[in-house]
Amino acid sequence: MQEHDLSFVRAEMVLAQAAPSRERGLTAWLRKNMFASVTDTILTLLGLFLIAWFLPGFLRWAFVDAQWTGADRTVCATASQGGVQPDGWSGACWAFVNAKFAQFMYGRYTLSERWRVDLTAILFVLLLVPLLIPRFPRKGLNAILLFLVFPFVAFFLLVGGYFGLRYVPTTEWGGLLVTMVLSIVGIAISLPFGIVLALGRRSQMPAIKLICVIFIEVVRGVPLVTVLFLASVMLPLFMPAGMTFDRFLRALVGVVLFASAYMAEVVRGGLQAMPKGQYEGADSLGLSYWQKMNLIILPQALKLVIPGIVNTFIGLFKDTSLVYIIGMFDLLGIVRQNFTDANWASAQTPMSGLLFAGFVFWIFCFGMSRYSIYMERRLDTGQRS
Template sequence: MQENYVPYVREDFLESKPAPTGNRSAAGWMRRNLFATPFDSIVSVVFGVIVIWFVISTFDWLFINAVWMGGGRQVCATDVQGGIRADGWSGACWAYVGDYFTQFMVGSYPRDLLWRPILVALLFVALLVPMLIPSAPRKGLNAILLLIVLPIVAYILLLGGYFGMRHVETSLWGGLMVTLLLSFVGIVVSLPAGVLLALGRRSNMPIVKAACVGFIELVRGVPLITVLFMASVLLPLFLEPGNNIDKFVRALVGVSIFASAYMAEVIRGGLQAIPKGQYEGADSLGLSYGQKMTFIIMPQAIKLVIPGIVNTFIGMFKDTSLVSIINMYDLLGTVKASFGDASWQTPVTPLTGLIFAGFIYWLFCFGMSRYSAFVERRLDTGHKR
């Protein structure tokens, strides 16, 4: 150590500097994220021009130059001045969608009996909305009415033949009504069936485990079209003459079986993600197998795989369009069948119908996705994702 060491002590303080300003304006966000460097600026301008051009062109085709009223192909094959459209792409033909709207919703269901599907739709909304609201009371009663009573009432109302109501064959059903019926029944059946299959696959009983594994692998190994074809064509061959099963019921069975196999694997993934300590803790409390799964394991497993469950529901909702293989027409099948109407055959009619069907599919799928995100946030216990 040096003998003449003199410690340095500051006698004055540094001047205080102003705190950095937090620019949360739109211009500040654009400067940080879009125009931070010259390269970022060039890319942002190029893609911005492309996006703006696409949005303006799409909005112009869908709404500005679209045909909203009228009857027949002539209203969609002529421009606003009355001349024949050379390219046929001047605007969407929403008049065609308006003319076929009832067909898109219920198919060929008798028009004088439309009060039946309308009543079923109102009952469905009236029971579904309080079921989705967490603070709504009497969840148990609501679930029984929605999942058990409503399907029976809907079957009696839509099919008829009871209480003096006219019988309506399922071959006349179609449109969005068939899509919602197939997807709703598939969701109601696939979730509990998937839970049972997942538990059976993890069972210690060899026969139960082998049966569940065989069912899951067999169904997952074939496309849904094959399952529907087998349910519609091959199943009647194993029945006695005169004991035929309704074609719509066969479609319900096929969709439910297919969705249950995929749901079982989603639930099994959640069961495997539960720490072993949860099982041991439940055993140490003396809980039975049913109590352990009902109150400890299964709630945690389902919470972990909510995205996978909703993804399966969304996939099943869109896969209902495959029922056209058995001559049943859901929303997409009904839209495609309308293309053969010579009175509405124009270059813009098919695209307009497909855009309408795509918007309906997107609306329901986006709603399921947003509600699943809400449930995830509500059930979040503080774990960071």
């Protein structure tokens, strides 16, 4: 047999080499992301100009000339650096936020009972964080505690009236407490309701499909303010004589119904994006309808619409501010209510309070957005037809 010359075959792997100098470092990043084209260069320079024009003045107002402590509006009448500036400039009135901070968090919740709100928040965080960490063990037990046990514990803690706890009516709730309860309950309930409505809209049973279509289109066709008014005013009319609903519960029902309709359309988009082969493959295995949905279709469909689901959650979190219209005071509502306090009536109070409320909303919305991006990358395993 003729021997072959294998001298041209490499006997060992080539060592990894560094990327070219033009492709690494800060200069390469700026070239690719900021100055890749003429248009990008113009927009980058325009953005830098706007930052240079706006940022120094904002930092001066928010930090240098700001008032951080004080008992009333008189501390906000002058700047912290040598009194009022010649042009009438004065800094932010963070003393107003500092003085009203507890009210912004709890509303008029009884002072001696606020530890119950703090304990509820701590329990929620302790149960939520492990559920959000993919590698954390005992996810099943964690989910049971969070979704089945915690709601009852939170109810008894916040409302009271049992186990020796003083009863605190929801009319005394306010601030971030109302915002968090409305948004968390709305998010937790609207997702499963939206999935059921999306499946019902794609159902082959005409009656089920018609009911779901009517509900989704009617609720999506009116603003949330209308839904809240209907839940607050008309819902009690459908109750038996002598039976009334708490106003907070009415608002919660309205928020859940409104969010469920939008969530249904998001989930329906994921179901329609699923390749037909997935349905046919499930049918060929002899799976029932619910087995097919639970094991094959829904896990993939929900993964596809994570951005839409989180976008709905963020919108719901911000829309809780509309309960102010029906006489409830969430974070933004109670901030606005305190503008009428004669002790803090000044030109800088509204801007400082609104910036504080906006920053709190941004923290929560930004957190949800970043976590959704993390989950998208983690679940990005590709799609097969």
